[in-house]
Amino acid sequence: MSEDGELIPENLRRPASSSTASSPLQRTIADYNTIKEIGEGSFSTVYHAREMFETRRDVAIKMCLKQQILRQKRIDAIMREKNILARLSTKENIHPFIVGLYCTIQDTDHLYFVLTYASEGDLATILKKLPNRRFDEAQARFYTAELVEALDHIHSLGVIHRDVKPDNILIQASGHILLSDFGSAKELSAIKEAPAENPPDDRPKRRASFVGTAQFVTPEMLKGQPVDETCDYWAVGVSLFQFLTGHHCFHDESEYLIFQRIQKLLYKFPEDFPENARNLVVDLLVLEPNGRLGSSERGGIADLKSHPFFEALDWKNLTSSEPPKKS
Numbered sequence: 001m002s003e004d005g006e007l008i009p010e011n012l013r014r015p016a017s018s019s020t021a022s023s024p025l026q027r028t029i030a031d032y033n034t035i036k037e038i039g040e041g042s043f044s045t046v047y048h049a050r051e052m053f054e055t056r057r058d059v060a061i062k063m064c065l066k067q068q069i070l071r072q073k074r075i076d077a078i079m080r081e082k083n084i085l086a087r088l089s090t091k092e093n094i095h096p097f098i099v100g101l102y103c104t105i106q107d108t109d110h111l112y113f114v115l116t117y118a119s120e121g122d123l124a125t126i127l128k129k130l131p132n133r134r135f136d137e138a139q140a141r142f143y144t145a146e147l148v149e150a151l152d153h154i155h156s157l158g159v160i161h162r163d164v165k166p167d168n169i170l171i172q173a174s175g176h177i178l179l180s181d182f183g184s185a186k187e188l189s190a191i192k193e194a195p196a197e198n199p200p201d202d203r204p205k206r207r208a209s210f211v212g213t214a215q216f217v218t219p220e221m222l223k224g225q226p227v228d229e230t231c232d233y234w235a236v237g238v239s240l241f242q243f244l245t246g247h248h249c250f251h252d253e254s255e256y257l258i259f260q261r262i263q264k265l266l267y268k269f270p271e272d273f274p275e276n277a278r279n280l281v282v283d284l285l286v287l288e289p290n291g292r293l294g295s296s297e298r299g300g301i302a303d304l305k306s307h308p309f310f311e312a313l314d315w316k317n318l319t320s321s322e323p324p325k326k327s
């Protein structure tokens with residue numbers, strides 16, 4: 001942080017995409033009317049707010065305390081999240097299923113991320129409120145397909161999410177998903193610039209550090225091995241299992257026991273688990289990253305999208321397709 005309390009330098013505060021004719025270069029928090037608090041994360045509080053200028057959009061404002069960022073040595077992490085979000089929010093890169101960053105703002109004590117607003121909450125909370133705590137097959141297929149589409153997009157830009165889970169899949173008023181929380185994301189391009197870290201096959205990979213949530217951690221993360229985009233496909237498998245059962249596939253009393261289960265691939269399908277979904281989960285939950293469906297060794301994203309679970313799904317028109325009805 002600079003001496004005058006700036007965490008984010010002036011020239012980094014606004015992503016290119018938010019430079020609309022109607023928005024002046026620098027917003028302040030007084031330009032937003034806070035409607036209500038949505039929730040708290042480990043490092044932030046998120047609010048629903050409305051723009052007080054011409055566009056009058058509803059937004060989500062993620063507020064972080066500068067002191068807390070400094071105390072917990074999170075400046076690099078926050079800058080990385082900000083830079084990744086800004087890159088994903090440019091006019092060329094913005095995607096309908098991925099949270100967009102309108103701008104960042106800071107005052108003496110706070111740093112604010114102004115984000116696309118998802119009014120319907122996250123899929124983990126939505127699941128918990130359902131009478132039988134699970135989605136039907138059509139709903140699970142729809143959310144999984146939109147998640148795969150969102151991941152395909154960020155991977156094509158060299159970004160891996162590393163914390164994919166139903167809690168980070170938000171639902172917009174339109175019923176479509178918004179992949180959020182890029183606090184654990186990594187840019188693989190950084191590896192290309194640091195040849196010493198590249199593995200022998202020259203594919204950009206990154207040595208893993210433990211990030212994310214115990215039930216969603218991948219076997220390679222637990223072994224401290226490099227991670228690539230296939231870690232997100234593992235998480236698609238874990239999420240799909242949760243969509244259709246209402247619980248985690250790797251479930252136990254302690255993190256240690258959960259990790260044991262992950263490393264031994266110990267999980268069990270309930271009898272009524274749909275067959276095509278079961279086959280897809282089996283194809284995604286593969287201990288070896290390059291054995292996972294979606295990896296380049298297994299036909300890449302094209303083979304994942306043409307899995308029988310997605311048969312008859314109109315990938316090209318997902319954005320305009322009707323979201324599944326609430327059960």
Ligand code: ATP
Nearest residue numbers: 038039040041042043044046060115116117118122
């Ligand atoms: P952690 O920071 O520990 O990963 P978290 O993911 O819950 O926890 P945040 O990402 O700060 O933390 O989110 C806090 C709450 O705000 C969550 O309930 C989340 O669903 C909600 N939220 C986050 N971003 C948005 C958004 N763009 N629109 C609507 N709600 C959001």
